[in-house]
Amino acid sequence: MTQQLPEKLTSGVLAGLETLYGINAEDKDVTLQSTRREFDGEFTVVTFPLTRLARKKPEQIGAELGEYLKETLPEVSDYNVIKGFLNLVIADRFWIQFLLNTAAADTFGIAEKTDERVVVEFSSPNTNKPLHLGHVRNILLGWSTAQLLTAAGFDVKKVQIINDRGIAICKSMLAWQRFGDGATPQSTGTKPDHFVGEYYVQFEQRFQEEYRAWQQTPAAAAIRSNDPKQRDAEEFWKSYKNTYFNTHSELGAAAKEMLLKWEDGDPETVALWNKMNGWVYEGFEETYRRLGVSFDKLYYESQTYLLGKDMVEAGLEKGAFYRKEDGSVFADLSDAKLDQKAILRSDGTSLYITQDLGTARLRYDDFGAKRMVYTVADEQNYHFQVLFELLKRLEEPYADGLFHLSYGMVDLPTGRMKSREGTVVDADDLMDEVIQEAYQSSLEREATSELSEEERREIIRKVGMAALKFQIIKVGPQKRMTFDPKESVDLQGQTGPYVQNAYVRTRAVWRKAGDRDLSAAAEYTQLEPAERELISHLYAYPTLLRDAAQQYDPSVVAMYCYELAKHLHKFWHDVSILNADSEAAIAFRLSLCRAVGNVLKSGMNILGIEMPERM
RNA sequence: GGCUGCGUAGCUCAACUGGAUAGAGCACUUGACUACGAAUCAAGAGGUUUCAGGUUCGAAUCCUGACGCGGUCACCA
DSSP: OOSOHHHHHHHHHHHHHHHHHOOOOOGGGOEEEEOOTTSSOSEEEEOGGGHHHHTSOHHHHHHHHHHHHHHHOTTEEEEEEETTEEEEEEOHHHHHHHIIIIITSTTTTOOOOOSOEEEEEOOOOBSSSOOBHHHHHHHHHHHHHHHHHHHTTOEEEEEEEEBOOSHHHHHHHHHHHHHOTTOOHHHHTOOHHHHHHHHHHHHHHHHHHHHHHHHTSHHHHHHHHTOTTOOOHHHHHHHHHHHHHHHTOHHHHHHHHHHHHHHHTOHHHHHHHHHHHHHHHHHHHHHHHHHTOOOSEEEEHHHHTTTTHHHHHHHHHHTSSEEOTTSOEEEEOGGGTOOEEEEEOTTSOOOHHHHHHHHHHHHHHHHOOSEEEEEEEGGGHHHHHHHHHHHHHTTOTTGGGEEEEEEOOEEETTEEOOTTTTOOOBHHHHHHHHHHHHHHHHHTOOTTTTSOHHHHHHHHHHHHHHHHHHHHHTSOTTSOEEOOSTTOOOOSSSSHHHHHHHHHHHHHHHHHHOSOOOGGGGGOOOOOHHHHHHHHHHHTHHHHHHHHHHTTOTHHHHHHHHHHHHHHHHHHHHSOSTTOSSHHHHHHHHHHHHHHHHHHHHHHHHTTOOOOSOO
16 A cells, blocks of 8 residues: 555545646645545545635535546545535445455554654652552553554653652651651551551641641741731631741751751661652552553652753853842743743752753753653643743753643542542552452453453453553543542443453454454455444554654544444444355454454553453 | 633533534433343433634634633742
């Protein structure tokens, strides 16, 4: 297949316009789309925009163009015109040959690997508490985008930067030191990252107690009476919390002191820090493994937080940044509709953004990638606009290939997740729940009853994880989504298991078919509607992957897999495969099942979803 | 308040980037298993695409305004 069908049709239309009307039109004048299901045909030319050029009615153009295409292109077997829409019916023999020659390949749709490298960052958690539902969306999105880019031919490197330092981990450390009594994950039988998280929570609780007690003191009353806005008590104390932590709080002072000790390299503090982070990593490792994700390289903030200063210097020399009298460095981004942005403190120390400048360069040095994707929630949109603008002004070689894969936060039916209110949905618990759900559901079925306990557990795990992952990935990244863990995750309808089920059916019929000679497939001539729909859908797969990769949007792939599965189920219902009335039909339909199964597996693999052979 | 994103069936989401009668799933009603697997299929009901204007052959999509809901506006990360 040297030329893709849409391109061929487009150039056919252009030739037709030239021959029929003497018009010299361009590709962009031709609107080609897939035909809506309620009409005959697979491709549709919209003729409204041509009326101005041809100076004829849309219906007339449609009819004349349709006739022309039918005459000149062997792929076009028929056409019909409805108002300004010319629907083209593609010849059965074209579809049949496409299926047998092209779609049958295992790597169908997957682009050949190039050496163009792209770094995809995702997850990047703090080490003070376990991963939750928000991380899950991030991880699934990042992973599937990485897979998608791989399928599009890029050489992808998956990385995360672990926020292993700072005040948060010090809080956990301090709480463990003071209240832990030497307990360990082993001694309490707790998953290690959860163990550390419990101390983080405990710190917050103790701090709140301390804060509330302090609010009763005369010193506190004096401060509140000076509130210029005269807010009520609750509101005032809420807004004062941070200041309290930094000025009056004993626990706050102790945590900050610990941070300073850590920065000084105090051996005891560093040892404690290593111990607790070690526990967290052990726990994260298990969660990642269960989610089926991995990384090519891990960056640690403790090793990168001082980077970027030299780039600030370079920016100063270049005149891209300026130094204030107090020694702080700023960038004036007002001409890019961004603000004055601080990039170095007056005492010369780094800021968050300084570090990000440094790690961008570090990654470029490590991988030579001219494209970098940052999977980070949309609350940081502004930060990344600034970061990318700064890198552009520094004339970094990768500055044009930066992409913030921004996604909406995950809400619960009750609203936003709040750790303070204990409404955070834990990642491990969530996986347990969906797998439990899949288990309950499997009890009602017998399809796997002859398998071993071990095999059945494996299937249930795949089904549960598919439900969870599909549910999250199918929503477009930019969209804020509501996730209801109480209803857990559906296993029916527009879901991962629905797609798996379609795949399982294609496998089942192949098992039943055994070693059958399929050479008769080529003699098949007349497609059933369900077959034509399936094949034309398969035909769209390579283009779809390319488009999805271009948009960094895995949800497109999820929706595609669902649609394909739906067509397969419909096909399954409408026609017989092994009981078909000719050997050609049997062989052809088996080939079709194989191709559909391959694409389903391929597409779901991009989403990080495993396909069972039975379920 | 400035900037920014979003608002589609009761609920969760689509809509090929300006095209046809706005589509799926869940939930609800009804039908189909001695069939290659019913985690399936088929049918029904469900909409003034938040509202008001504008642009044009044509708007959920683009422009203006209003309303509602987020996010963000640190020498924090």
